[in-house]
Amino acid sequence: MRATGFCRAPNLGCVLRTALRPRWLGLLAVALLFVVAFVQLGRWQLGVAEDKALKEQLEAAKKVGVVELSTVLQPHSPFPGELSGRPVRATGTYAADEQVLVTDRRLDGQTGWWVVTALHTDAGPTLPVLRGFVTSPDAVPAPPAGPVTVRGGLAPAESPLSSAGLPQGQLRSVDLSVLVNQWSGDLYNAFVFLEEQKPASDLTTVPTPTPTPGINWRNASYAAQWWVFALFALWLWWRMVRDAHRQDHPAPAAGEGDPAPRHTDDA
Amino acid sequence: MPDNSPQISDVPGARSRLTFFKVMAFIVGVGLLVLVVEMVLSYGFGMKGDDNPLHWWPQPHGFIYMVYLVATALLGFKVGWSLPKMVGVMLAGCVPFLSFWVERKVAREVEAQMATTGSVSA
Numbered sequence: 001m002r003a004t005g006f007c008r009a010p011n012l013g014c015v016l017r018t019a020l021r022p023r024w025l026g027l028l029a030v031a032l033l034f035v036v037a038f039v040q041l042g043r044w045q046l047g048v049a050e051d052k053a054l055k056e057q058l059e060a061a062k063k064v065g066v067v068e069l070s071t072v073l074q075p076h077s078p079f080p081g082e083l084s085g086r087p088v089r090a091t092g093t094y095a096a097d098e099q100v101l102v103t104d105r106r107l108d109g110q111t112g113w114w115v116v117t118a119l120h121t122d123a124g125p126t127l128p129v130l131r132g133f134v135t136s137p138d139a140v141p142a143p144p145a146g147p148v149t150v151r152g153g154l155a156p157a158e159s160p161l162s163s164a165g166l167p168q169g170q171l172r173s174v175d176l177s178v179l180v181n182q183w184s185g186d187l188y189n190a191f192v193f194l195e196e197q198k199p200a201s202d203l204t205t206v207p208t209p210t211p212t213p214g215i216n217w218r219n220a221s222y223a224a225q226w227w228v229f230a231l232f233a234l235w236l237w238w239r240m241v242r243d244a245h246r247q248d249h250p251a252p253a254a255g256e257g258d259p260a261p262r263h264t265d266d267a
Numbered sequence: 268m269p270d271n272s273p274q275i276s277d278v279p280g281a282r283s284r285l286t287f288f289k290v291m292a293f294i295v296g297v298g299l300l301v302l303v304v305e306m307v308l309s310y311g312f313g314m315k316g317d318d319n320p321l322h323w324w325p326q327p328h329g330f331i332y333m334v335y336l337v338a339t340a341l342l343g344f345k346v347g348w349s350l351p352k353m354v355g356v357m358l359a360g361c362v363p364f365l366s367f368w369v370e371r372k373v374a375r376e377v378e379a380q381m382a383t384t385g386s387v388s389a
Binding site: 027218221222225228229232235236239240243 | 326329330333336337344
């Protein structure tokens with residue numbers, strides 16, 4: 001921007017004086033209304049982008065179908081990230097004395113415990129099964145004694161949390177490094193959110209957490225477009241103020257040999 | 268200097284901006300028709316997502332429309348349009364077929380303006 005006319009102050013402040021006139025302030029208010037509306041529209045599209053991505057993920061998960069756990073995972077081996085939430089099936093027998101309660105869990109607004117029980121699978125390894133949710137640690141139904149088939153969503157072990165101060169048989173997280181020392185057999189490096197069990201379970205099951213939703217890039221770019229429109233509204237306002245300012249303060253003709261540049265280019 | 272007269276001080280600049288505007292108005296006009304076909308397929312025939320052969324179009328069209336907005340603003344500031352007129356031309360880019368008509372009207376107007384520059388302003 002060039003210094004123009006008789007406004008000798010720094011040019012920006014000079015234009016701002018024009019901007020403070022009621023007409024331009026009013027227009028700024030209108031522009032800001034558009035900015036708010038466009039920003040909200042952008043946020044709405046971002047929400048749509050996340051919802052769509054989540055829906056796509058769930059549909060993709062449904063399509064892969066239930067697999068036998070022993071075909072996708074080996075005991076003591078690292079948990080592959082893409083198995084998160086994967087529906088799996090396993091058969092075996094619960095070990096009623098190999099069971100822990102995980103504290104400070106919430107389900108439907110209630111605080112309680114997760115019941116995690118060792119399932120000695122027919123395939124050999126031991127699988128921790130999150131059988132369900134209880135609101136009292138003293139009223140945990142025993143697992144079925146005979147052979148069971150479980151189906152549910154696979155999840156990686158949780159981060160270790162100190163269980164200091166907790167009663168015997170309770171943990172603060174599904175910490176498999178603790179369970180591997182307490183339970184017999186080769187432990188899978190994963191646990192299952194029980195969804196269906198034969199014979200049926202009488203515990204309230206905990207839904208498999210959906211993996212963190214990604215983003216649908218198409219809708220995300222719509223969001224970005226709304227935000228650019230918001231910036232554009234502000235830019236329009238600024239250009240109009242600047243033009244009005246230049247009309248009020250025409251540059252002296254002697255200035256740069258350019259006769260009265262009422263409109264000058266940005267750059 | 269008369270304030271409201273649409274006199275153009277920089278004719279070459281206005282001419283190049285008019286060309287830019289005409290090109291963008293044409294592209295947006297055609298793109299809008301493609302968008303209408305896409306929407307008919309999507310909402311009329313229920314072709315969602317990958318079923319729709321044009322499902323990829325709305326996103327680039329949004330960006331093209333933005334360039335059209337910039338082209339309109341650049342031309343509008345150059346030839347001294349009022350805000351309502353500028354916004355009107357911008358919105359015309361959202362109405363199928365209207366953009367073609369507005370583009371011709373605007374081009375005729377600006378060309379006439381450029382022709383009278385130098386003489387007494389209209």
